[in-house]
Amino acid sequence: MSELxxxxxxxxxxxxxxxxxxxxxxxTHGLDKxxxxxxDEARSAALYATMAPGVETSGGSAGNTIAGVASLGGRAAxxxxxxxxQLGDVFAHDMRAIGAHFDTAxxxxxxxxxxxxxxxxxxxxxxxxxxxxxSVEFTADDINPAIIEAAKIVYLEGYLFxxxxxxxxxxxxxxxxxxxxxxxGITLSDSFVVERHRGALLGFMESQVDLVFANExxxxxxxETDDFDAAVNQIRSQVKLAAVTCGSRGSVIxxxxxxxxxxxxxxxxVVDTTGAGDQYAAGFMFGLAQGRxxxxxxxxxxxxxxxxxxxxxxxxxxxxxxxxxxxxx
Amino acid sequence: MSELxxxxxxxxxxxxxxxxxxxxxxxTHGLDKxxxxxxDEARSAALYATMAPGVETSGGSAGNTIAGVASLGGRAAxxxxxxxxQLGDVFAHDMRAIGAHFDTAxxxxxxxxxxxxxxxxxxxxxxxxxxxxxSVEFTADDINPAIIEAAKIVYLEGYLFxxxxxxxxxxxxxxxxxxxxxxxGITLSDSFVVERHRGALLGFMESQVDLVFANExxxxxxxETDDFDAAVNQIRSQVKLAAVTCGSRGSVIxxxxxxxxxxxxxxxxVVDTTGAGDQYAAGFMFGLAQGRxxxxxxxxxxxxxxxxxxxxxxxxxxxxxxxxxxxxx
Numbered sequence: 001m002s003e004l005x006x007x008x009x010x011x012x013x014x015x016x017x018x019x020x021x022x023x024x025x026x027x028t029h030g031l032d033k034x035x036x037x038x039x040d041e042a043r044s045a046a047l048y049a050t051m052a053p054g055v056e057t058s059g060g061s062a063g064n065t066i067a068g069v070a071s072l073g074g075r076a077a078x079x080x081x082x083x084x085x086q087l088g089d090v091f092a093h094d095m096r097a098i099g100a101h102f103d104t105a106x107x108x109x110x111x112x113x114x115x116x117x118x119x120x121x122x123x124x125x126x127x128x129x130x131x132x133x134x135s136v137e138f139t140a141d142d143i144n145p146a147i148i149e150a151a152k153i154v155y156l157e158g159y160l161f162x163x164x165x166x167x168x169x170x171x172x173x174x175x176x177x178x179x180x181x182x183x184x185g186i187t188l189s190d191s192f193v194v195e196r197h198r199g200a201l202l203g204f205m206e207s208q209v210d211l212v213f214a215n216e217x218x219x220x221x222x223x224e225t226d227d228f229d230a231a232v233n234q235i236r237s238q239v240k241l242a243a244v245t246c247g248s249r250g251s252v253i254x255x256x257x258x259x260x261x262x263x264x265x266x267x268x269x270v271v272d273t274t275g276a277g278d279q280y281a282a283g284f285m286f287g288l289a290q291g292r293x294x295x296x297x298x299x300x301x302x303x304x305x306x307x308x309x310x311x312x313x314x315x316x317x318x319x320x321x322x323x324x325x326x327x328x329x
Numbered sequence: 330m331s332e333l334x335x336x337x338x339x340x341x342x343x344x345x346x347x348x349x350x351x352x353x354x355x356x357t358h359g360l361d362k363x364x365x366x367x368x369d370e371a372r373s374a375a376l377y378a379t380m381a382p383g384v385e386t387s388g389g390s391a392g393n394t395i396a397g398v399a400s401l402g403g404r405a406a407x408x409x410x411x412x413x414x415q416l417g418d419v420f421a422h423d424m425r426a427i428g429a430h431f432d433t434a435x436x437x438x439x440x441x442x443x444x445x446x447x448x449x450x451x452x453x454x455x456x457x458x459x460x461x462x463x464s465v466e467f468t469a470d471d472i473n474p475a476i477i478e479a480a481k482i483v484y485l486e487g488y489l490f491x492x493x494x495x496x497x498x499x500x501x502x503x504x505x506x507x508x509x510x511x512x513x514g515i516t517l518s519d520s521f522v523v524e525r526h527r528g529a530l531l532g533f534m535e536s537q538v539d540l541v542f543a544n545e546x547x548x549x550x551x552x553e554t555d556d557f558d559a560a561v562n563q564i565r566s567q568v569k570l571a572a573v574t575c576g577s578r579g580s581v582i583x584x585x586x587x588x589x590x591x592x593x594x595x596x597x598x599v600v601d602t603t604g605a606g607d608q609y610a611a612g613f614m615f616g617l618a619q620g621r622x623x624x625x626x627x628x629x630x631x632x633x634x635x636x637x638x639x640x641x642x643x644x645x646x647x648x649x650x651x652x653x654x655x656x657x658x
Contacts, residue, residue, distance in 0.1 A: 048422060049422070052427075053426045053427050054423065054426075055386045055642065056386065057384045086414055086415040086442075087415050090346075090383070093377060093378070093380075093382070094382040097380060097382045098382050317349075
């Protein structure tokens with residue numbers, strides 16, 4: 001089959017509600033700064049009632065990445081489950097409006113579209129409480145082989161490990177991707193996800209995955225160490241290619257014996273770190289799909305991450321294609 | 330009755346969908362830059378399908394003004410109709426989260442919460458297509474006398490002249506306000522609203538209104554003249570107090586023989602003019618309710634307008650109270 005897409009991604013289809021908060025708010029509600037916590041519908045509603053006025057915007061980690069790939073001019077497809085409701089319509093609109101293919105059937109008669117309540121503190125850190133709603137009703141039946149088999153890179157979100165039906169969908173997608181000779185990528189998503197599913201993630205990585213994205217807290221959680229360098233060396237031996245981000249210190253890319261370090265792009269003011277890792281993955285995979293060097297892939301990732309943390313919201317607000325051109329990447 | 334509120338406002342309760350567009354997009358869809366056009370649900374859906382990815386945020390002219398009054402530290406109440414749906418819940422949340430009183434019963438079983446599709450061009454101008462949905466189901470029964478009679482200033486949105494039941498609600502609110510000796514303010518809202526309802530607006534202003542907000546195109550439309558100064562002099566003879574905004578040229582306030590001109594606040598970059606007039610009215614009325622001079626009222630209005638046009642979205646993103654303090658107003 002011909003390659004119709006640079007990247008096809010599967011993830012939890014989520015609408016973000018972004019509001020400003022202070023550290024005291026996080027403490028009052030027992031929220032761990034920078035982390036993602038799963039909440040049920042009642043807890044989500046109770047927390048929302050105490051939050052500041054918000055802005056609603058399409059989100060979801062892999063959804064943000066796909067928006068970034070499309071913004072870079074890449075051909076992108078997304079698979080994920082929204083409900084047939086207003087926020088689900090918004091999510092679907094935004095995905096198609098950026099030029100990504102999205103045709104997963106919406107859920108009718110079940111829970112509402114997933115919602116992530118994101119409290120952004122003055123330091124730009126985002127703390128997320130996610131009600132997964134309809135997103136966890138994504139099943140293996142929603143995997144369209146024609147899309148998976150037509151993508152250069154198939155990208156999976158670690159968050160999906162939290163739901164059993166989504167894990168089966170994961171396995172199906174991985175099998176189809178491998179069968180078609182496609183590259184399989186995964187993001188570890190969150191250190192708590194890693195804690196919850198360490199064994200399954202390691203097994204999946206070792207047997208199936210070509211490309212891993214992680215940040216510092218995720219990779220050290222994965223290998224149960226405080227030593228970042230040791231963790232990076234461990235992942236080097238586990239997968240063909242890994243890109244590990246370290247916030248303002250940039251990123252490290254490892255492939256076999258090769259190590260490439262990429263500085264972070266300078267940002268005037270960090271407004272909201274939501275989507276930083278997602279956009280790094282977008283830039284990196286877009287570069288990879290274009291056959292660029294690891295250094296260029298990393299620089300594209302850093303550039304996309306820098307754009308998204310300079311404003312509220314998890315998706316690019318300018319054309320990343322134009323931005324890359326203006327920076328000569 | 331004691332004064333529980335500085336400002337109580339009645340308006341169309343609307344959720345904004347904000348997206349970037351270029352001039353060609355406006356031309357293709359026959360949209361008049363800077364104006365507000367009413368569309369039905371089908372036209373709204375068709376236009377939405379062609380728009381860029383968007384951000385959803387609570388809006389509505391008077392709703393934005395009330396959010397501004399609350400952000401300045403004022404006591405504020407809002408009356409307007411949303412549907413019992415996800416976007417209606419968002420609107421209600423945002424109103425209460427900013428500290429405004431809002432208890433209008435949501436509409437059940439009717440049209441969806443009103444939605445305004447706002448295309449923002451690179452020059453920062455906003456062009457709006459509004460599906461009024463549930464908002465026009467606001468009726469005289471929704472007017473809570475206890476709120477109207479307890480507000481120093483009762484503020485009405487000219488947009489409400491487009492729906493007959495809302496006009497009756499308008500009349501009831503005006504009667505209650507006058508009966509309680511409250512100040513009655515109105516914004517002309519939009520030059521097309523003025524064209525559609527010139528006679529009714531003029532009659533209402535002459536007989537009931539103490540305070541009028543207008544921009545240049547609205548006031549010249551009202552008096553069917555191209556001469557701005559002539560229009561300002563006409564409104565001087567019609568109402569006790571009027572504040573007329575002229576974009577980057579600031580504003581003119583007239584009260585009897587008195588004329589106060591206020592410069593616009595400097596803004597580094599105009600990102601999105603949505604809500605500029607609404608925030609001017611917020612600052613002005615907050616100052617008025619505190620018994621400040623017309624000059625200070627105008628400066629508060631200019632400051633609030635400058636804040637809102639420096640970012641996407643129609644409501645303040647910082648505490649206007651803190652901003653005013655930092656500027657020594």
